[in-house]
Amino acid sequence: MSGTPEELPEGIVAFGQAGTEKAGRELAALLEPGDLILVEGEVGAGKSTLVRAALRELGVAGAIPSPTFTIGRLYDGPDQRMPVSHLDLYRLGDLAAEEPGLLVEYLGPDRAAFVEWPGGASAHLGEMATRVGRVAIDHIDPESRRIRVELPA
Numbered sequence: 001m002s003g004t005p006e007e008l009p010e011g012i013v014a015f016g017q018a019g020t021e022k023a024g025r026e027l028a029a030l031l032e033p034g035d036l037i038l039v040e041g042e043v044g045a046g047k048s049t050l051v052r053a054a055l056r057e058l059g060v061a062g063a064i065p066s067p068t069f070t071i072g073r074l075y076d077g078p079d080q081r082m083p084v085s086h087l088d089l090y091r092l093g094d095l096a097a098e099e100p101g102l103l104v105e106y107l108g109p110d111r112a113a114f115v116e117w118p119g120g121a122s123a124h125l126g127e128m129a130t131r132v133g134r135v136a137i138d139h140i141d142p143e144s145r146r147i148r149v150e151l152p153a
């Protein structure tokens, strides 16, 4: 994996939550099993908003609660295009890099994964995935976000 979020292409401007959800759906449509998406952006940028929309597009049914207090959740319902994990490593912090075994159930060649706040675990996560992509979301104003996407490669 190379590049920092600053090096991602200029991206799109998403107006409102619906705009960010559309970006999530479009990204999901391009995903294959084994793909990892690192989702970066400050608190309230819309990371979970984008991921939820992507998970819906992949066929996840039912509630998609925030994984903030659980490290992650693996969704593997019968209507899904592939199993998909949603992780949030904010509270795990450096432990994610020190104990990569905590992450192993969430990634693999048969499943996609979205990771909010990947931080220092990015390299370990990348080793467990087939392809790595990124999303970087920045506030423009209260309703608008700049969303830059590096597709999995």
Ligand SMILES: Nc1ncnc2c1ncn2[C@@H]1O[C@H](COP(=O)(O)OP(=O)(O)OP(=O)(O)O)[C@@H](O)[C@H]1O
Pocket: 014, 015, 016, 017, 018, 019, 020, 041, 042, 043, 044, 045, 046, 047, 048, 049, 050, 116, 142, 143, 144, 145
């Ligand atoms: N264009 C937009 N895209 C996404 N969210 C938006 C947008 N405009 C307003 N919002 C609001 O911003 C908030 C984004 O919350 P969300 O939980 O998705 O952020 P997050 O990046 O996951 O935060 P955290 O770092 O706490 O996990 C929501 O309340 C949403 O309604």
Ligand SMILES: [Mg+2]
Pocket: 047, 048, 049, 066, 088, 116
């Ligand atoms: Mg979030």
